[in-house]
Amino acid sequence: MTTLLAVPFLVPVLGAAAALLLRSYRRGQQAVSVVTLLLVVLAAAELVRSTADGTVLTSQAGGWEAPIGITVVADPLTALLLLVSSVVLLVVLLYAIGQDTAGLSRATPAVFHPIYLVLTAGVCLSFLAGDLFNLFVGFEIMLTASYALITQAPTRARVRASMIYTVVSLTSSILFLTGIALVYGATGTVNMADIALRLDTAPEPLRMVLALMFLVVFGIKAAIVPMHFWLPDSYPVALTRISAIFAALLTKVAVYAVIRTQTLLFARDDTSAVIMWLAIATMVVGILGALVQDDVNRIMSFALVSHIGFMLFGLALGSAAGLAGVIVYLVHHIVVQASLFLVNGLIRQYVGHTSLRALRGLTAISPMLALLFFLPAMSLAGLPPMSGFVAKVALFQAGAEAGGWLAWTGVAAGVATSLLTLMAIFRVWVRAFWGVPLPDVVEAGERLRGRRSGGALLMAGATGAMVALGLVLAALSGPLTDLAFTAARDLLGGGAYLQAVLGGAS
């Protein structure tokens, strides 16, 4: 069991080394990356299976017991997020391989594969970290890989965008480090379970300062309004495969960190009102931003910011139902956001750009593309049979249960945001997919017919698989909600986590 916990971050690191050695053999690199991610998916699936009843698994590195040694922890939330993330990483990797095979990308694959695997290791380590400093290291591994990925196939715009991205992320990392110093100064430990116990007796103002500090740190990385400005400027500029992974995973890792720190370390009531206001601001500002954009990628980036607000909303409620809603929402949003960005990538590949000003009648050149866009987009807006609907209903129900004017304001903002999301999506649909195709769109369609290859098929197939995954989530919403409730109860009780990490020591 303890080895299993190390698989999600150790195997990708080894894989990255192997991929680096194989840099002149493209096939070998691709095989190594796929096999590595398959192993991670399998390990994550096994973790989900063994934590499904609410068990918390731990592993103490080097045999040092908890408050002293480095602890790796997998509770149901971690396991579930690991599974979804690794599946999404695998599908996006297949998309990237398809793109490279078709010779459509200017990225250098030799560098891409190792960095991508390092990114995987960072994401997994962040989910599994049981102490704050390891969480920091996980974040840094992930971010450093992302700095390198965002500059792939560098153009002037990309270098500019990556500068913004790097400086903002680095600032939040330094604040994170400062937060760790303050926590260590206050409690004398960096083990999260141990901090939770020791902060109980800490003075209230100190707890509040630390809680807000970590909210800001992860808020920058999660693009919570008013700390969101960097995201729509940097994500859409990167290569599709990279912006898909960033949009799907990086912000969600930060949301996970917010959930973990606010539920485990800090008594929730301290900050719930602040988080609720942030949630409302994030939902509304994000979606209003999306409504005035002209580029599909930028629209999706603003929609991403806005939907982070839904997750904060559930966290602010603080009830088991609210947290379960957040978890379902996280899973749904990872898959849907990745699908939408991959579809945008297909549009960019077919037509050469994603600007609404020069797109018309995409349905005519590729009905399949229209379907691939339509399904996740409806899910994002939260229309009934889709996973987005399940997630939103869970959140709104939790909001209604919680009652109080603040919770109802949140619900109202959420409903308004869903409607506005639908409007933003409708705008894309009407302007890009409907209508009589523009001459260059028709021309693109003809080029497309003349150029069907295995690689292009793999790209479309990967996108289709991601969309299908979203539908599977909708079909499995019953078991998913049960799992989310188990995870939420573990988060709120806290007892199981503390017991598993500290064992007899507490």
Place this chain on the structure above:
Amino acid sequence: MTPAPSLVLILAVGVLYSCGFYLLLQRSLMRVVFGILLLGHAANLSLMLTDRAITLPPLLPGEASQMSDPLPQAMALTAIVITFGVTTFLLALAYRVWLGDGDDEVPDDLEDRRISRLEEPEESA
């Protein structure tokens, strides 16, 4: 008995943070890089400051009361390595920006530019 961290160090941390953030808000990318460097030093120093017995050597005398806490030093060391690596990357990026555009100024935010374009016709009318 344990020697307390000196006021000078605490003031130094404050000065480093404020200078770091000031530089971070500048237009020139080189100044931004220096800002990040100063902030990194500030964070590392504050990590060191969490140890009350900072003036004692770590581990050496073998008795807990005679040692400083090695953990903040280990954390600061890790953080130094990370900041060092990323700063190198930042410098390379700033150089690329300079190569591409001939200056290293941070441009206005895209949305700000769009809004200011919206305002212009009204002014002329």
